[in-house]
Amino acid sequence: MKQGLAWEEGIARGAAIATWRLPQGNEAFLLQDFSGGSTLAEGWNLSELSAGFLAAPFIGLPYFLRADSLTTFPIQLAETTTAYTAPAENTAKKSEFMTWVAQAIEAIKQGPLQKVVVSRTDEKELPADFNVMKALEDLASAYPNAFVCALYIPALEGVWMCATPEILVEQNEEGIFRTISLAGTQSGVDLDGLPISPSQARWSQKEIEEQAFVSRYIIDCFKKIRLREYTEIGPKTISTGNLLHLKTDYIVETKAMDFPQLPGLMLGLLHPTSAVCGTPKQEAIDFISATERHDRSMYSGYLGPVNLMNATYLFVNLRTVEIKENHAVFYAGCGITEDSDPEKEWQETQMKCQTLQRVLMQ
Known part of the structure; x- marks a missing residue:
């Protein structure tokens, strides 16, 4: 395929490349x-960026890829298998992670921390014939409602891929702004491997509370910029392949309000959201920094096209894998x-690690 050749040739000559499907x-x-891409300086402004692609780490300044070349191609959706035999649990990783969770629960009981997102990694060797562009198509087929992406930036020394359902900041060509509150997770398949209808989902008080933290965080951000005219839809259960989540949409008509700077303002306020960090934000960041032994890097950051065809679509970098040659590091977290x-x-x-593994490890 031509795009596969363009991907490989671009990497060979030191270009930064992003390929994605909305x-x-x-x-x-x-x-x-x-x-090769550039790191934005402090004080950068979303509305002042040229057409390109933005990719930010969990903590730190984002990378910007300007659109020196932009091509489109039809995505070849194919039948995908959902069968995946998960390997035996890594008892050492499980013990370590459960210790982190217990520490988080204790920290929350002591306050002022109310919620914190704890993450971990899972390392795998990919099949010898692994191909990034084919993997992108496989993910697009398996997760039609997700933003699927492959990203290579020379400074990162590896490829990052994701299949994320979570919009951080979106503004379409008609000036409609959107962000979502997405939290709470349960399996989207039953014991026989058959899909569970969203209408059948039953949520615990813990999961409802976890999603409510994110919703309140978004509304607090609106209050900081004195935005009162918005539409709230939800919460409702959505399916993202093998998982179910609770989601609430927040929509603003920026043209009617003459508020074109809203996406940039909200991006600065939202990231990192309580869906990937916690509440209060700084206390959650401090706990994560002191507890997790891995560098999140691009995981739980954000990425997506900006100012392309008068639209911006930025997504939280979830269901994430970092690939160096055939070695893959999968990232997953949960709200505590x-x-x-x-x-x-x-x-x-x-379950979250297996979102990508069940497709990429076939």
Whole structure:
């Protein structure tokens, strides 16, 4: 395929490359920055960026890829198998993670921390014939409602891929702004491997509370900029392949309000959201920094096209894998509250890691 050749040739000559498919889209994009991409300076402004692609780490300044070259191609959706035999649990990783969760619960009981997102990694060797562009198509087929992306930036020394359902900041060509509150997780398949209808989902008080933290955080951000005219839809249960989540949409008509700077303002206020960090934000960041032994890097940051065709689509970088040659590091996390159960939180991260593994490890 031509796009596969463009991907490989771009990497060979030091270009930064992003290729992606928007949710429910039937075409994909491939963008190249022949300079290798750049790190934005403090005080950067979203509305002042040229057409390109933005990719930010969990903590730190984002990378910007200008659109020196932009091509589109039809995404070849294919039948995908959902069968995946998960390997035996890594008992050392499980013990370590459950210790982190127990520490988080204790910290929350002591306050002022109310919620914190604890993450972990899972390392695998990919199949010898692994191909990034084919993997992108497989993910697009398996997760039609997700933003699927492959990203290479020379400074990162590896490829990052994701299949994320979570919009951080979106503004379409008609000026409609959107962000969502997405939290709470349960399996989207039953014991026989058959899909569970969202209408059949039953949510615990812990999961409802976890999602409510994120919703309140978004509304607090609106209050900081004195935005009162918005539409709130939800919460409702949505399916993202093998998982179910609770989601609430927040929509603003920026043209009617003459508020074109809203996406940039909200991006600065929202990231990192309580869906990937916690509440209060700084206390959660401090706990994560002191507890997790891995560098999150691009995991739980954000990424997506900006100012392309008068639209911006930025997504939280979830269901994430970092690839160096055939070695893959999968990232997953879960929101911890006072009512969390360490065993259940471990199982949630297992399901999240398997979101990509069940497609990429075939």
